[in-house]
Amino acid sequence: MSRSPEREPFVLLVHGAHHGSWCWQEVTERLHMAGLRSHAIELPLTSFTDDTEAVRDAVRYRAPHGPVLLVAHSYAGLPVSAGGHAAARLAYIAARMPLPGESPAQLTRRWNDPAFHQALRTASDGTVTLLPRAREALYSATPAQHAERAAVLWRPMRSRVPDTPLDDPAWLTVPSAYVVCTGDRAVRPDAQRACAARATARLELDCDHSPFYSAPDLLAQFLVAQAGFCQGGDRPCAPPDGEPVGTDPAQ
16 A cells, blocks of 8 residues: 555755755755655744744644654754654754753854854844855855855844753654764864764765755755655665665664
8 A cells, every 4th residue: 555645754954054945955856856845944043942943833834744854954953953853853964963951052162163253243233144254164065156146145143052951852852863064164073973973874975064055966865865764664765876875773
């Protein structure tokens, strides 16, 4: 008996700081070609609480219609960890994966590459914007046309990395996967590897901080594989070209 389309996995993608749903276009197109439903949500970036509620609401809306693979890039790892408990599986892409009892804000300087802090400007009202020099840190291996478009679309941000620890991050109870971006110039790869060690599955990609631009094929293949784990323990789907996409060590 074939599975109802409404019960197939659904990939919900969450962008990071200063970005928007637009950054996932290359990935959603590839997921569609692989037969997966997906949607990229738009975080309000008005506060951490607002961002968490946006994630929680999006998962709550999708979960009754099929298992949700919830994907977080960079900053989004925090609202996803705070609001993603109803997802079937989590995927962190160069993303924060906070430990319970640990203050995310206090770890920021060890999380980011020191040079990246010089690419931020904070206004008197607390709004943070990216300076032009952020482009090299975020998109060092990204095709020029994507980097140029993204820089035009960067968003100001009032959300702050929280000082208060997350007592019950979703990854403690929801199976997870992690992608380390080894050429990242915004987030330290070693800090990413420390997070990846907590995940159920992991993959290292030779890419910059933005694999949705610099490695969309490999990233989409990895997400297709992770979506396969959402289907009642099924083996992950094989990538079209046979490349390794990261497996579940428990299997």
